[in-house]
Amino acid sequence: MTDVDFNMLPVSEARRRVWHGRRDKVQDLALARDLKLSVHVSMQALETDWRALEASSAASLHQGFDWCAAWAATHASQLLLVRGSIGQKTVFILPLELVRGRFFRTARFIGSPHSNINTGLFAADFDPLTCDQLAAALITDLSAKLSRVADIVTLEKMPFDWHGIRHPLASLPAVRNQNSSFQLPLLANFEATLAQLNAKRRRKKFRVSEKRLEALGGYEHVVATTADERRQILDLFFEQKAVRFKALGLPNVFQDNETQAFFHALATVDPTVEGQPLELNAIRLRGEQDGRIVAIAGLSRKGDHVICQFGSIDEDIAADASPGELLFYLMIRRYNAEGVTLFDFGIGDQAYKRSWCTVETVQRDIVLPLTLRGRLAASAHRAVVRMKAAIKKNQKAYAFLQRLRQRRQHTGAPAAQETDGD
Secondary structure: OOOOOOOOOOOOHHHHHHHHOOOOOHHHHHHHHHEEEEEEOOOHHHHHHHHHHHOOOOOOHHHOHHHHHHHHHHOOOEEEEEEEEEOOEEEEEEEEEEEEOOOOEEEEEOOHHHOOOOOOEEOOOOOHHHHHHHHHHHHHHHHHHHOOOOOEEEEEEEOOEEOOEEOOOOOOOEEEEEEEEEEEEOOOOHHHHHHOOOHHHHHHHHHHHHHHHHOOOOEEEEEOOOHHHHHHHHHHHHHHHHHHHHHHOOOOOOOOHHHHHHHHHHHOOOOEOOEEEEEEEEEEEOHHHOOOEEEEEEEEEEOOEEEEEEEEEOOOOOHHHOHHHHHHHHHHHHHHHOOOOEEEEEEOOOHHHHHHOOEEEEEEEEEEEOOHHHHHHHHHHHHHHHHHHHHHOOHHHHHHHHHHHHHHHHOOOOOOOOOOOO
């Protein structure tokens, strides 16, 4: 599909009213008149600016060009790439896709069901003093540009304070996401990092795991480097995770062909000095079980930030050795030595994350209705988020909901696919 602009219009009267209310800020008024929004459907047309913006440490790797390109190549959804420019300079990109539901058409971040943290892409010199005004202008222009194709814009899983920076869109209407994400800062060395936790207990668990695996013939920590090795480990992850989900009575968020193709596409992207969209780590046994993989983790790295995207273990052997915990220990130690400063366990509240992490990051969903139907969708979205938050505080209700989701998945009925806690 060729690149197009939707409804490229002059500054609206509504935006002029918003900005003329701040007559004391001449710079703000100038920016208001100059800011233009255009909506594109071709990633390639924006690639140069896109890659420049994603270099910022404040930009989530989930809005990186390679991540979004892999999703677009494996899914049939229409892209709606919102570009904000002042003069010839691109000041932000919101990489959105259109999802058509039974009642509403939603523009959301590309690949949002499998992202852990979203930020959009903003220029590093984006003036924080004008963010409130630009956010207000964004509402007006998005409605003008997208209301013909979408009812609502949902920008989910956004931290409003990230890397010490207040998000440019933090003044927009938002609801707290039902999940937080959890991080472990990596300090000057591994000893200092462990000192934030119960270091003595961590080392003891590590020694116990090693001892039990040595009794089986030993192990090695594998980082997949070849295409065949990545493919084999990823396929094994899908198998292990399916067994785990079935045993727990949970829906399998990795079972559909498009999702699996997406992660396979990410795994083919080779690492660069800036990082890698998907790195596959594993614990592989030696001895009598030589070659058997008992734990897998998929990591994404961008600069000094690493996110764990998923993990699995072999349920049939060496489970008492806690190979998953062992793998985290080894990965964190390795990345600590390489200068990574933040190891991110991703979104979803689980006991093992809290045992490792000292930082909890609140995430919010920005909900922008574009049509009358979108207003209903926005109200429904906020109600669902609050309901999920309440249900997750009630273990019995949460277990019932997960069983219901699994039954819907087995019968082919549409169900919300989330990575929370998986």
